[in-house]
Amino acid sequence: MSAVSVKNISKSFGNVMAVKATSFEVEEGELFGLIGPDGAGKTTVFRILTTLLLPDSGSATVLNYDILKDYREIRNRVGYMPGRFSLYQDLTVEENLDFFATLFNTQIGANYDLIKDIYEQIKPFSDRRAGKLSGGMKQKLALCCALIHRPEILLLDEPTTGVDVVSRKEFWDMLGQLKKSGITIVVSTPYMDEAKLCDRIALMQAGSIMSIDTPTAIEGQFDKPLYAAKAKEMFAFLSAIRADPEVESCYSFGEYLHLTLKTSTSVQPSAKADQKGEKKKGVITNGQLKKDNHNSVTGGPDEVLTNDHEISTKAPASDERSAVEALVHKYGGPQATVKPIKASIEDCFIRLVEQRKITQKMHHED
Numbered sequence: 001m002s003a004v005s006v007k008n009i010s011k012s013f014g015n016v017m018a019v020k021a022t023s024f025e026v027e028e029g030e031l032f033g034l035i036g037p038d039g040a041g042k043t044t045v046f047r048i049l050t051t052l053l054l055p056d057s058g059s060a061t062v063l064n065y066d067i068l069k070d071y072r073e074i075r076n077r078v079g080y081m082p083g084r085f086s087l088y089q090d091l092t093v094e095e096n097l098d099f100f101a102t103l104f105n106t107q108i109g110a111n112y113d114l115i116k117d118i119y120e121q122i123k124p125f126s127d128r129r130a131g132k133l134s135g136g137m138k139q140k141l142a143l144c145c146a147l148i149h150r151p152e153i154l155l156l157d158e159p160t161t162g163v164d165v166v167s168r169k170e171f172w173d174m175l176g177q178l179k180k181s182g183i184t185i186v187v188s189t190p191y192m193d194e195a196k197l198c199d200r201i202a203l204m205q206a207g208s209i210m211s212i213d214t215p216t217a218i219e220g221q222f223d224k225p226l227y228a229a230k231a232k233e234m235f236a237f238l239s240a241i242r243a244d245p246e247v248e249s250c251y252s253f254g255e256y257l258h259l260t261l262k263t264s265t266s267v268q269p270s271a272k273a274d275q276k277g278e279k280k281k282g283v284i285t286n287g288q289l290k291k292d293n294h295n296s297v298t299g300g301p302d303e304v305l306t307n308d309h310e311i312s313t314k315a316p317a318s319d320e321r322s323a324v325e326a327l328v329h330k331y332g333g334p335q336a337t338v339k340p341i342k343a344s345i346e347d348c349f350i351r352l353v354e355q356r357k358i359t360q361k362m363h364h365e366d
Contacts, residue, residue, distance in 0.1 A: 001064070003028045003153050003184040004049065009058035011044050018044040020207040021058070026186055031179050033198035034188040035349070041207040042188035043083055046157045049186075050080045063152055076104070079151035083158040085138050089131030093122055093141055096130055097148060104149035114181065115144045118174055136167030143174065153184040160189060172197050192346040203349050210352040215345055222343035222351060224248075227324050228256040231332030240331040247327070249354055258347060261324065 004026035011019040019041045026032040034042045047053040049062055051071035059066070065073045087096045097119075101108050112119070122140050125133060130141060139159055146154060156175075160168040172194065175185055187198070195201045195215050202212045211218055231237040238257055242250045250259040321340065328338040343351075 001028055002026060002061075003030070004032075004060070004062055004186060006045070006049070006060045007058055009045070009048060009055045009060055011041075011048065011053065011055050017207050019048075019055075022204075022207070022209055023058075024202050024209060024212055026184060028184055029179070029182055031175065031185045031187070031197070031199045033195055033201040034186070034204055035190075035192065035195045035201050035345070036188075036204035037190050039206075040204040042204060043157055044207075046080075046082075046155055046186075046188060050078060050155055051075060076149075077152045079146035079149070079154045081139075081142050081146045081154070081156045081159055083161065085130075085142060087130050087138075087142055087145060090129060092127050092129055093133070094126040096141060096145060100145040101148045106149055108148065111148060111150045114150055114178075115147050117177060118147075119144050121170075135163040136170070139163055139167065139171060140174075143171075147178075151183070153186065154178065156185065156187040158188050158190065160191065160194065168194070192344070192349065195345045201345075203345075203352060205349075205353055205356070210356065211348070218348050219343055219345060222348050224260045225320065226341055226343045226347060227259050227328075227338050228253070228341045229259060229324075229328045229332065229336065229338040230256050231328070231336040233332075237332045237336070241327060244327060244331070246323070249351070251350060253346070258341075259324070260351075261320065263320070263323075 002025045004024075006025070007023050008021045009019055009023070010017070010021050022041070022045065034045065036042055044053065048055050048067065049060060051067050051074050054068070059068075061067065062074045063077055065077075067074065088099065091099065097108050101110075108115075118140050122133075122137050122144070125137065130138065133141065143156075143159070146156075160171050163171070168191075175187065176197075179185055189195070198215065200212065200214050201218065202209045203218070204210070211221070213221070229237075229241070234252075234255075234257070238250065238252060241247055241257065241259065246261055246263065248260045248262040250257055252258075325338055328336045
């Protein structure tokens, strides 16, 4: 049974369409992620699901309750953590917990087993005002308050935005434990690395969902060989290689440029493993990788080094790889390096956005 069902929801604010005919479903017990940048429409979707906003059109149910007719039932059964810290900053940690427990006609002790592992981390600060807590501690307190009435589903809107890396990891570890207890979790985040921690994800941009699947399956949908290139003068390298007519796409990605060619032969995704959310891993002995004559790092003639230091068997044709190496050395100099890689979720997101722009341009011209 679906814990959340959204069908063709749309919402506008004046002339701005925040959500455009969006549809998706979340299964019971699933950890589902809405992934996208600021302004993608994630918060609007969350506010509609929590009955804080009315959609212009479409329908949605949460735990089989209609968001329009059964809003009271939804509010009693959902734990919501908005993007901005919304607890009472002049109340202490313990006072905030007591207050929210009272709102739901319960007590902290009644559901303490659910929040124990989280609360133990902030218990030493139980007498401190919420406004004086660190960012990570505020998020843990907000999660405790969202769980205090033992909700059937958690809706978390960008819960790790603005907190440090360690706190982000701790927060996701806590979500993993909550999922094991049977709670359905819907979380939004702009961080692509967090997408891999979800069972399924929806990639969202400009109010529309571009793709829904497991993280591994989405990575497998990247339909062209992808290369990572590096040169000494990266800005000049980027400008020059982008202007080459053979290059389809090129963008900065950490210390590398990621690029595809217009003439690339499409690759077929390995859907069988991806549908289960599994990865086909290769073996790298002691972290050693072979190098070719052009200083390109590879895992062998028929293997491709992935972004996660795994081996993919989707190797590009040798003539295409030679063409890429020639382009990289032409614009980046003889010391420039290039290697074929497996696409990450961020690469897939960028490609979907680029394809969407091309489609919109074609429709506009028609």
